[in-house]
Amino acid sequence: MVHAFLIHTLRAPNTEDTGLCRVLYSCVFGAEKSPDDPRPHGAERDRLLRKEQILAVARQVESMCRLQQQASGRPPMDLQPQSSDEQVPLHEAPRGAFRLAAENPFQEPRTVVWLGVFSLGFALVLDAHENLLLAEGTLRLLARLLLDHLRLLAPGTNLLLRADRIEGILTRFLPHGQLLFLNDQFVQDLEKELSAAWPR
């Protein structure tokens, strides 16, 4: 099962960039059991911890992506795609997986599967021992859906104020963090349902 899904910025490697890695959207499916905390502000601290965990994952994905891009010698990815109609070849986008040890930053050991598309990084935080082939496929599907339905390739759009659509996609394709075995037709069916509920 998926513990969290996040979208964050990817800065191009080899450039002087003094900005920070920003988490643009994150969704945690069910929380890790909070330790018994008798102190009054326990809930706030838990939330703070959760946010920091997500940020830690985003930073690590960013550095993994950057290292992979450097290693393959590709020129730094164009931050802006050529045209908004371009079919993004997601099968060739940089991707990878790494493990997070227990207590660092999540209580349980977890695996992160990530995908980099232009200047956005998508990541799934999974329980250990998940079906990684399925996770990879799901992540690619989510990226494709988000790029299509949010028209992320068109200049000037962003996803910061479009959380409702992102949530709509997630509730259908990754309900409560459940990875689904969806064949092509099921995906199309769900997409039609999504378009009907959320006219573009």
Place this chain on the structure above:
Amino acid sequence: MFSAGAESLLHQAREIQDEELKKFCSRISKLLQAEDLGPDTLDSLQRLFLIISATKYNRRLEKTCVDLLQATLGLAACPEQLQVLCAAILREMSPSDSLSLVWDHTQNSRQLSLVASVLLAQGDRNEEVSAVGQGVLRALESRQPEGPSLRYLLPIMAKVVVLSPGTLQEDQATLLSKRLVDWLRYASLQQGLPHSSSFFSTPRARQPGPITEVDGTVATDFFTVLSTGHRFTEDQWLNVQAFSMLRAWLLHSGPEGLGILDTDDRSEQEGSTLSVISATSSSAGRLLPPRERLREVAFEYCQRLIEQSNRRALRKGDSDLQKACLVEAVLVLDVLCRQDPSFLYRSLSCLKALHGRVRGDPASVRVLLPLARFFLSHGEAAAVDSEAVYQHLFTRIPLEQFHSPMLAFEFVQFCRDNLQLFGGHLGTLRLSFPNLFKFLAWNSPPLTSEFVALLPALVDAGTALEMLHALLDLPCLTAVLDLQLRSSPAPSERPLWDTSLRAPSCLEAFRDPRFQGLFQYLLRPKASGATERLVPLYQLLQPMASCARVAQCAEAVPTLLQAFFSAVTQVADGALINQLALLLLGRSDSLYPAPGYAARVHSVLSSQFLALCTLKPSLVVELARDLLEFLGSVNGLRSRASLVTSVVWAVGEYLSVAYDRRCTVEQINKFFEALEALLFEVTQCRPSAALPRCPPKVVTALMTTLTKLASRSQDLIPRASLLLSKMRTLTQSPATSSMHSEEGAEAICTRATELLTLLKMPSVAQFVLTPSTEVCSPRYHRDVNTALPLALRTVSRLVEREAGLLPG
């Protein structure tokens, strides 16, 4: 994409002040109270979501606002967008003590699902997880089996069971198992009706056709996730979801302690069960209790998936899904066999056939890993030829597929997670370390920490030396793998090697028959038992050192070396420790010329050398001749300063009768001479652009060691004193100001003085510099009162004062 406009929006959201937020909240409250569910509200809620989620610190929202958000979730006729946003906002605020959401049965299941997502995000502070679980179960029971939208509720169940395994009662779990059986096995084989049939469509067009397989043929057996059509019915949806959660359900839905049999009991039971069960027994006709029935249905489902995966899918997406289904089927079969050994016999025949099919297909290589795990867990009971499986896995796969990042990660995880299952095959794993290192050399950033955890299992006294050589040559391996990819005859659509680097001379060298032996040695799949000096390759491959991948690997090596040494010292005997020490010294000047690599490796090697000496102090005496040779050959001193310092220090510390009775005066004298010569060389050389100045630490270490040796062989004392006073004058002369910094010169001078004064009292010198083992407890250097520098200073001051009191 993320633009400057977006950055400023994010900034605004973070910086919004409490006052402004309060006003915004009251505006939203007004809109929600008026049940205005139009675009204004949508826009405001989107902004509110951004404000809450943009910062990691808590935002206090007005209670009325929060209550209204919760109430909106329960509204009967509300556009999905708004409800989804309300839930998202409440979830982003969680965990929070100000929520008071209640599970309300009158809501439709989509709303219930949203409520559940908020409740589950609270962190189970108030037993929310089990409350949600109970709520979902009641909802599932109360509806008709063919009721609409059950599919929003099933994933919640899966999440609840994973988050909190013991939360269901036995009878509840049984009930849901029964429903799962229905959904998995008896889903309809007709396509669903279209969502909206047009007025003009003919009756025949409205007839749904049969479900098909992924290759277009009509479905031959029950519905599974690999069955397709144009529209799907509710129960077909539930089939997909039921399978998606099947493994988690099988693992976690049992009462605690009844999930998996204990390993020892299991192998006995497996053995006895196999002899009883016949191959053709089928339990389809028998009436089984629900949990057993679910397992039987799960087994049939997996078998069907394995058969369906053999078909040639018409679409790429389906082809990818087939492989994911294969992996899942194998994983589920593994769980089934662990829970009930009677499945083993039937699974094995099916999986052996699958293995044969998948072996030859490079696109399905990732299915091999769960298969291998299955054979590892259950192979003994069924006498599978697992040796052949591992040979193929460890020999062929890394050679051909080292460049795939996902496979590399999964492969190494497989090794790490199943160590305790390897048993007799651990030897195969250990001997295959050169192949495993290929994954590491190519994908070092994500795999370094994995290998640090894996190395203790891989390290073996027999292959330790070869492994150390391999680790030191890892960047070289990366370069060679790159060259191998460049010169391979069948390029993939996209080049896998570093396209920004052109290295024609290296390619030529790679193809040169004179060096084939060395390249083949580097690319060997198994530990060969012999080591080859790869020095000729270093120069040839030097142009590849600027390749980013090689540089990344070079950065990972020091960490790996540390892990290696901490592992090997657990299993090394005295002879191996000696060999390791010699290897360290020998390799220190023959390393791949990547920028900065040598310096980092030297610093690790020098600390590890000391660690070896601490472990086995007598190695200094045993390897005296080799150490002398090393000290005599150090003309590139600057490049190995840290290592030389360590060696010198070790000699000073451990070359004494206290640590090894075989230490002779002759040895001490020989070392003295060698170190004297070295000190002379070091201090006489003028620094130039090529050779940076010698660190003062080397000089002080040399002086201290010389003094220590002199204190043990007291004939040397006059020579030592002469040397020290020469050093002192040297540092005070103007010529040396170019050689050392002021602090450095001062440190050398001070130390020389202290040592000189010590040597004036030979017996004290011996006590201070060569303390016997009773005195030399671990606290010796940490305890402020007995630290060596303090002792030296005290003695100096005493002697000076005495000298001052003497007449004349």
